[in-house]
Each structure stands twice: as C-alpha cells, then as structure tokens.
Amino acid sequence: MVDAKMPLKDAYDMILEAIDVGIYRPGDRLVESELAERFGVSRTPIREALQRLETQSLLTRDGRSLIVASLDHSQLAELYIVRGELEGLAARLAATHATDEEIAVLRDMALADRALVGDPKALSRANRRFHRQIHLASHNRFLVQQLDLVHRSMALLATTSLAAEGRGADALEEHEAIVEAIAARDPDGAYAALRDHLSKAYMTRLRLDAEAVEAAE
Structure with missing residues (x-):
C-alpha cells in the first residue's frame, strides 16, 4: 500500500x-x-x-x-462546438508558431498511425497524441489548459468514432490535410481542415449513437 x-x-x-x-x-x-x-x-x-x-x-x-457521468445529446453537441473552436484555434496558431521539428513530428505521427487502421482502441490513443501535439504546437499555454479540460470531458464518451467502418482511414487522411496546412504556414487552411475533421467525427458519432439506440429498442 x-x-x-x-x-x-x-x-x-x-x-x-x-x-x-x-x-x-x-x-x-x-x-x-x-x-x-x-x-x-x-x-x-x-x-x-x-x-x-x-x-x-x-x-x-x-x-x-x-x-x-454520461453526456446527453445536447451536452455532446455543446462539447463539440467548444472543441471545434478551440482546436481550430490551436491549428491556426500552430501554422504560425510551430517549429519545423514540431511539424516533422506531426508528419511522422500521421504516417505511423496508418499501421493502426483496424485497431480502434490503439488508433484512438494515437489520435489523442496527435491532437495533443497540435495543442502544444500552438505555443499558447492558456489554450492548452482549456483544451485539457475539454479532453477530460471527451473521456465520458463510451465509444470512439474511429470504431465506425472506414472512419479510421478517413480520419488519418484528414490528419494529413491538417499537417500539410500547418506546414504550409496557412492559418486559415489549418483552421478549416481541423474544423472539417471534427465535424466529420461528430457526424460519425451521432450515427453510432443513433444505431445504438435503434439496436436497444
């Protein structure tokens, strides 16, 4: 003890x-x-x-x-709204402030994670690492603190959207688009790419939840 x-x-x-x-x-x-x-x-x-x-x-x-605790439909929507804005801001700032080394790490992550397609749990852990790296590359400690709070709440989601058929491969393509926008030093493009990524993840989660409710009826 x-x-x-x-x-x-x-x-x-x-x-x-x-x-x-x-x-x-x-x-x-x-x-x-x-x-x-x-x-x-x-x-x-x-x-x-x-x-x-x-x-x-x-x-x-x-x-x-x-x-x-669990998140109801409204709470889930509210969480994704906040997450989208904060993570979009992190990507925007990363496009301006990320070092060449940080961008190289993001590229390596996106490439290595291809081997995890088909393993939703491992891909989910890798996904968290990838997003965390973007947060850090923003070089804004206060933003990172707020995103830490948001991601604590994400732990209340019972499933990962990456478990949906085909979602893992699509998500990795979206990760690569985010990295390329950051590497191009394109703040607007990085913001848009990350927001699009989370929008698709949210839609996938909504479909999974709807299917779970239907199966329980």
Whole structure:
C-alpha cells in the first residue's frame, strides 16, 4: 500500500486514465475501497480524487454512490462546438508558431498511425497524441489548459468514432490535410481542415449513437 501522503494528482490521474481507456464507462459505480485496492493506494487520496472528479462533473451522484457521468445529446453537441473552436484555434496558431521539428513530428505521427487502421482502441490513443501535439504546437499555454479540460470531458464518451467502418482511414487522411496546412504556414487552411475533421467525427458519432439506440429498442 502506497503512503496516504502520495500526491493527489497520482490517484486522480490513474482514475481519469481508467475512465479514458474504458475500464470504467458511463454509468459504472466507483467504490472507494475497490479503487484503492486496484491502484495500490490508500483510501485518502482516492477519496480526494473522487471529490475532485465530481467537482469537474466527470462523476455524478446516484443516491449515495458515485458513478461515471454520461453526456446527453445536447451536452455532446455543446462539447463539440467548444472543441471545434478551440482546436481550430490551436491549428491556426500552430501554422504560425510551430517549429519545423514540431511539424516533422506531426508528419511522422500521421504516417505511423496508418499501421493502426483496424485497431480502434490503439488508433484512438494515437489520435489523442496527435491532437495533443497540435495543442502544444500552438505555443499558447492558456489554450492548452482549456483544451485539457475539454479532453477530460471527451473521456465520458463510451465509444470512439474511429470504431465506425472506414472512419479510421478517413480520419488519418484528414490528419494529413491538417499537417500539410500547418506546414504550409496557412492559418486559415489549418483552421478549416481541423474544423472539417471534427465535424466529420461528430457526424460519425451521432450515427453510432443513433444505431445504438435503434439496436436497444
């Protein structure tokens, strides 16, 4: 058992990552004692991490229990609106401020990720890394902080749009278009390419959700 005085962020990050990778999904109940045993830490940092996650609306109350929150249709739309504007801005700024080395890394990511088509989980992780690299290439710390908040909420989505048939290959082509616009030092083009990418991802997610509802009826 790790000492109870371990940094709060360790317990917080471990729970958040477990939600992000789907170990805990929307609607799942989080039990303090079970989390402490899973992660090998004492209950105090787990309790504090759960309180923090609840404050951030990543967890919600179901009676006396804490469960992983879910996003309804309206919340999903609101999230994508904010994400589109902020990520579009990040791409715009990256086209101006990214170093040649950062652009080379983005190109390498887009190329390497082709090998992951057909593995939605691995591609989803790679997709997060790619978008994070664009955020960093904006060289605007305040924008990066806001995008971190947005992407925490993305962890509440039960599925990845990259699981849809054909979406993985299409998404990678869109990534390449974003990189080329950034490399061309075209702020408007980079913004438009990233907004188009997220618009298509959102439409795919809406179709997946509609299909899931139909299958449950």
